[in-house]
Amino acid sequence: xxxxxxxxxxxxxxxxxxxxxxxxxxxxxxxxxxxxxxxxxxxxxxxxxxxxxxxxxxxxxxxxxxxxxxxxxxxxxxxxxxxxxxxxxxxxxxxxxxxxxxxxxxxxxxxxxxxxxxxxxxxxxxxxxxxxxxxxxxxxxxxxxxxxxxxxxxxxxxxxxxxxxxxxxxxxxxxxxxxxxxxxxxxxxxxxxxxxxxxxxxxxxxxxxxxxxxxxxxxxxxxxxxxxxxxxxxxxxxxxxxxxxxxxxxxxxxxxxxxxxxxxxxxxxxxxxxxxxxxxxxxxxxxxxxxxxxxxxxxxxxxxxxxxxxxxxxx
Amino acid sequence: xxxxxxxxxxxxxxxxxxxxxxxxxxxxxxxxxxxxxxxxxxxxxxxxxxxxxxxxxxxxxxxxxxxxxxxxxxxxxxxxxxxxxxxxxxxxxxxxxxxxxxxxxxxxxxxxxxxxxxxxxxxxxxxxxxxxxxxxxxxxxxxxxxxxxxxxxxxxxxxxxxxxxxxxxxxxxxxxxxxxxxxxxxxxxxxxxxxxxxxxxxxxxxxxxxxxxxxxxxxxxxxxxxxxxxxxxxxxxxxxxxxx
Ligand SMILES: Nc1ncnc2c1ncn2[C@@H]1O[C@H](COP(=O)(O)OP(=O)(O)OP(=O)(O)O)[C@@H](O)[C@H]1O
Ligand SMILES: [Mg+2]
Numbered sequence: 227x228x229x230x231x232x233x234x235x236x237x238x239x240x241x242x243x244x245x246x247x248x249x250x251x252x253x254x255x256x257x258x259x260x261x262x263x264x265x266x267x268x269x270x271x272x273x274x275x276x277x278x279x280x281x282x283x284x285x286x287x288x289x290x291x292x293x294x295x296x297x298x299x300x301x302x303x304x305x306x307x308x309x310x311x312x313x314x315x316x317x318x319x320x321x322x323x324x325x326x327x328x329x330x331x332x333x334x335x336x337x338x339x340x341x342x343x344x345x346x347x348x349x350x351x352x353x354x355x356x357x358x359x360x361x362x363x364x365x366x367x368x369x370x371x372x373x374x375x376x377x378x379x380x381x382x383x384x385x386x387x388x389x390x391x392x393x394x395x396x397x398x399x400x401x402x403x404x405x406x407x408x409x410x411x412x413x414x415x416x417x418x419x420x421x422x423x424x425x426x427x428x429x430x431x432x433x434x435x436x437x438x439x440x441x442x443x444x445x446x447x448x449x450x451x452x453x454x455x456x457x458x459x460x461x462x463x464x465x466x467x468x469x470x471x472x473x474x475x476x477x478x479x480x481x482x483x484x485x486x487x488x489x490x491x492x493x494x495x496x497x498x499x500x501x502x503x504x505x506x507x508x509x510x511x512x513x514x515x516x517x518x519x520x521x522x523x524x525x526x527x528x529x530x531x532x533x534x535x536x537x538x539x540x541x
Numbered sequence: 542x543x544x545x546x547x548x549x550x551x552x553x554x555x556x557x558x559x560x561x562x563x564x565x566x567x568x569x570x571x572x573x574x575x576x577x578x579x580x581x582x583x584x585x586x587x588x589x590x591x592x593x594x595x596x597x598x599x600x601x602x603x604x605x606x607x608x609x610x611x612x613x614x615x616x617x618x619x620x621x622x623x624x625x626x627x628x629x630x631x632x633x634x635x636x637x638x639x640x641x642x643x644x645x646x647x648x649x650x651x652x653x654x655x656x657x658x659x660x661x662x663x664x665x666x667x668x669x670x671x672x673x674x675x676x677x678x679x680x681x682x683x684x685x686x687x688x689x690x691x692x693x694x695x696x697x698x699x700x701x702x703x704x705x706x707x708x709x710x711x712x713x714x715x716x717x718x719x720x721x722x723x724x725x726x727x728x729x730x731x732x733x734x735x736x737x738x739x740x741x742x743x744x745x746x747x748x749x750x751x752x753x754x755x756x757x758x759x760x761x762x763x764x765x766x767x768x769x770x771x772x773x774x775x776x777x778x779x780x781x782x783x784x785x
Contacts (some may be wrong), residue, residue, distance in 0.1 A: 335547040336629040
């Protein structure tokens with residue numbers, strides 16, 4: 227069944243515990259999301275918001291207390307759909323006594339990758355996550371970041387149609403972060419849908435085209451980045467070697483940054499007088515200045531939304 | 542089927558990779574061999590003694606393999622090792638069956654090593670033909686792994702890590718004493734498995750020539766049916782369980 231949405235939930239709720247040990251407050255409260263095909267979705271929210279809970283519900287590791295979800299058009303407990311899903315848990319743990327190759331081989335068997343292709347495919351993914359030299363090492367001796375890399379390797383082993391990553395950047399070194407972004411971008415090129423949560427907003431902003439913010443089990447907002455991050459003022463980039471002009475304009479700027487290459491970035495509020503001044507300068511110094519609409523950063527947006535939600539809760 | 546074998550493979554590899562397993566097997570064989578020296582103390586009964594010791598130790602080895610699984614499975618579930626596998630195209634029931642099969646294979650391999658070691662020692666010590674009854678008794682010990690693995694998996698799916706091994710050990714002990722519990726009709730009525738079915742020590746030691754192969758076949762069949770029943774119940778429970 228072809229569905230327009232990769233992930234869709236209806237009033238999905240989860241209250242941990244059982245019977246008299248049931249928690250009073252639901253960890254996830256009537257979540258309704260619909261993620262269309264072809265998107266990289268960033269799932270944000272403070273600690274304990276319920277992101278991991280949502281992902282585990284989608285992967286059928288835990289059962290909802292209420293509501294339902296579909297993943298690739300099928301209920302989460304459908305075993306066949308799992309062939310098309312890659313999943314990285316928030317704290318990956320693997321049998322410590324298996325070597326990286328043996329572990330991936332078991333995964334490949336479960337994914338029904340034909341035995342003739344298994345070896346090639348495993349070496350391929352190990353190359354992608356830069357772990358080729360550790361093929362034969364036991365997983366028990368791996369560091370946090372190495373485990374994370376193996377986790378990513380097993381998630382992309384089956385060339386999934388949907389990739390669900392729970393905090394994929396945790397434990398990775400700076401190179402690892404870049405490599406992961408490269409992998410995600412690569413997957414998108416192949417047409418993979420990616421659903422991931424992360425606390426590193428700058429990376430989320432760079433990778434995602436859609437985000438959702440979860441707060442205390444409830445969805446605060448969801449949409450494409452361009453919809454959500456409102457236009458806010460004018461951004462001015464000044465090429466290197468025009469320091470005087472930059473200093474002159476700096477007085478009225480909201481923010482001012484000198485970049486390492488000597489260029490400047492200034493952000494101005496929407497104000498006609500300033501805009502006029504900029505336009506005049508631009509004419510005088512054609513080529514040295516580029517003007518663009520400045521957008522709120524995801525970080526500012528995130529803090530603003532959470533702040534509003536906190537105030538609403540307390541009042 | 543392939544999925545089940547993949548899970549089973551992970552299980553037996555783990556145990557057969559531990560060097561301590563081979564050390565323990567060696568200890569068991571030394572203990573069996575040392576029974577030979579009790580000729581005076583046991584008034585020339587050292588041959589039956591050796592057969593008896595070999596069967597007892599083989600049974601204990603099998604029970605230890607099964608108990609080790611009750612540490613293993615809850616740990617896998619708690620640490621999230623199982624969740625990585627369960628998010629692959631692998632049904633929860635298949636995972637459980639894989640665990641049972643893995644335990645059975647591990648137990649069979651270890652038990653077979655002990656039995657073969659014993660036969661070699663026996664032949665060397667007494668230079669006698671190995672009696673069929675002895676072989677059959679060892680085969681029954683190996684067969685007892687089938688229902689015991691199912692018991693281990695059953696308790697592992699819903700009990701916390703600390704309690705599972707204890708409860709499993711108690712359940713196995715009870716199952717070996719169903720004969721003595723025969724007065725308690727309710728228990729004997731089939732709720733507890735009857736592991737006494739697999740216990741032919743006395744027969745092997747005191748002059749039994751041979752037992753009927755059909756008995757052995759039926760005992761194995763009963764073990765398989767009991768396991769299927771228990772794994773079905775386990776999977777019903779497991780299906781609704783939250784996994785980390
Ligand atoms: N196994 C569990 N038993 C009981 N409560 C739980 C369990 N797992 C999570 N919770 C509760 O559910 C809520 C949401 O947790 P969740 O792990 O989904 O948060 P998260 O958004 O992933 O947070 P983080 O950013 O820290 O990973 C928390 O309040 C947590 O206490
Ligand atoms: Mg989390």
